[in-house]
Amino acid sequence: MxxxxxxxxxxxxxxxxxxxxxxxxxxxxxxxxxxxxxxxxxxxxxxxxxxxxxxxxxxxxxxxxxxxxxxxxxxxxxxxxxxxxxxxxxxxxxxxxxxxxxxxxxxxxxxxxxxxxxxxxxxxxxxxxREFDTLRSRLATLTPRERQVFVLVVGGKLSKQVAYELGTSVRTIKAHRKKVMEKMRAGSLAELVSFGERLGVSTHDD
CATH class of the missing domain: 3.40.50.2300 (Response regulator)
Structure with a gap:
């Protein structure tokens, strides 16, 4: 090296x-x-x-x-x-x-x-x-609602649970979740959860 x-x-x-x-x-x-x-x-x-x-x-x-x-x-x-x-x-x-x-x-x-x-x-x-800075910059592109969905999903909640908690439909949550995956460039739910852990995101986030 x-x-x-x-x-x-x-x-x-x-x-x-x-x-x-x-x-x-x-x-x-x-x-x-x-x-x-x-x-x-x-x-x-x-x-x-x-x-x-x-x-x-x-x-x-x-x-x-x-x-x-x-x-x-x-x-x-x-x-x-x-x-x-x-x-x-x-x-x-x-x-x-x-x-x-x-x-x-x-x-x-x-x-x-x-x-x-x-x-x-x-x-x-x-x-x-550098990877952490990249993830942080991607996180900053999420809308407030997408951020809420991200936090709840990486916290282990299913789409129907997220929908109930946020007072909306499962279909809407699935659409938000798709956008979150795209913006965070996560290839799978497991990778998205990994990103959340590295960023220190928890269900207690605002």
């Missing part, structure tokens, strides 16, 4: 070496000499990416940058790099959502799979967000 790898490390020679390895494997690379620089020039969150982040730096530390990015809603997976394994640091980083933790002497056969996993996770996250 292609993507952007953001390297954050104050050691210029290390940055160069890692960048060379990654670019040789087909990745685009953006290198930062400090955590502060990342906050000044934010990574692109809209395409697959991950951050290779040094734990200890003279300014803002790796874990401190991780906290700042999380506070700002960043979804970029972070792979921490350190001179040696520090169990307490590893535990804190992983609990805070870090993708992986590697020692700086790591070989490419360990580094590249870690990067690939991180990029794949971010890609999955991007896809899920």
């Amino acid at each position: 292609s993507g952007i790898v953001y390297i954050v490390d104050e050691d210029a020679s290390f940055r160069t070496e890692i960048q060379r390895q990654l670019e040789k494997s087909g990745y685009r690379v953006v290198a930062y000499e400090s955590a502060e620089r990342v906050l000044e020039q934010r990574p692109d969150e809209n395409e697959p990416g991950c951050i290779l982040l040094d734990v200890r730096m003279s300014g803002l530390s790796g874990p401190a940058l991780q906290s700042r990015l999380l506070e700002d809603g960043s979804a970029l997976p972070i792979v921490f790099l350190a001179d040696h394994f520090d169990v307490s640091t590893i535990v804190k980083a992983i609990k805070a959502g870090a993708e992986d933790f590697l020692v700086k002497s790591v070989q490419s056969d360990q580094l590249l799979p870690a990067v690939e996993r991180a990029l794949a996770r971010h890609w999955s996250s991007l896809l899920a967000n």
